[in-house]
Amino acid sequence: MLNMYHPESADSTVCTEEPIDFLNDDGVSEDGYHGEPSSTTDGIVNENVIYLHGLPYDILSKDESKHLHIYAKSEIELGPIPKVVPLYANEIKATEDFQKTAMHKPIFSSKQNRQNGNIRLWQFLLCLLTNLKFNPSHIKWTNRSSGEFKILRSKDIAHMWGEMKNNNRMTYEKMSRAMRNYYKDKILTPVPQRLVYKFGPMSDGW
DNA sequence: CAGCACTTTCCTGTTT
DNA sequence: GAAACAGGAAAGTGCT
Numbered sequence: 256m257l258n259m260y261h262p263e264s265a266d267s268t269v270c271t272e273e274p275i276d277f278l279n280d281d282g283v284s285e286d287g288y289h290g291e292p293s294s295t296t297d298g299i300v301n302e303n304v305i306y307l308h309g310l311p312y313d314i315l316s317k318d319e320s321k322h323l324h325i326y327a328k329s330e331i332e333l334g335p336i337p338k339v340v341p342l343y344a345n346e347i348k349a350t351e352d353f354q355k356t357a358m359h360k361p362i363f364s365s366k367q368n369r370q371n372g373n374i375r376l377w378q379f380l381l382c383l384l385t386n387l388k389f390n391p392s393h394i395k396w397t398n399r400s401s402g403e404f405k406i407l408r409s410k411d412i413a414h415m416w417g418e419m420k421n422n423n424r425m426t427y428e429k430m431s432r433a434m435r436n437y438y439k440d441k442i443l444t445p446v447p448q449r450l451v452y453k454f455g456p457m458s459d460g461w
Numbered sequence: 462c463a464g465c466a467c468t469t470t471c472c473t474g475t476t477t
Numbered sequence: 478g479a480a481a482c483a484g485g486a487a488a489g490t491g492c493t
Contacts, residue, residue: 420468
């Protein structure tokens with residue numbers, strides 16, 4: 256997978272008005288880029304979509320000078336999404352500097368999140384959302400700017416959560432109960448659609 | 462060991 | 478009927 260963008264132009268508010276140019280350092284092949292991304296870095300998923308900071312952008316066109324013209328989908332805004340994210344749940348656990356590199360730091364700095372060093376369920380979900388290994392195949396934003404997301408592969412995600420906690424008895428039934436506990440504290444807010452949740456005012460980092 | 466935060470487990474009932 | 482959703486209640490886990 257190729258890194259396709261200039262960090263200095265991709266960092267903040269790419270977006271809705273003007274097309275942004277991205278240079279392909281290795282050249283753009285005639286047949287485009289297909290198939291699954293093979294690394295944690297952002298890049299072109301297929302001829303129509305590029306990921307930046309874990310978020311999808313439509314590729315409008317590419318020109319002879321190896322520039323891509325992209326637009327964010329209308330509901331998407333670029334936030335402070337980390338560039339470096341872990342690939343797998345067990346890798347998250349094994350990575351000692353997870354808190355420094357994988358997650359945006361406000362997630363771990365707010366008051367209600369620093370009781371202990373364990374990752375919380377909502378942080379785990381946010382991590383999956385910022386990782387193109389799982390977004391959009393397992394979990395995806397349904398409204399990026401409002402923090403609304405949908406779980407697509409409930410069994411797999413529950414299993415990964417269990418893996419994370421060394422608990423092979425975890426199910427979506429039980430994981431979703433833990434998610435509903437968040438409603439009271441406004442870490443998540445309910446959305447009246449199956450498998451759709453939304454980050455609330457007491458969560459951050461998204 | 463105690464107390465606390467955060468689940469996890471179980472359960473009954475409801476909704477999609 | 479299966480899969481999700483809703484919460485109450487109690488037990489378990491990891492930390493300070």
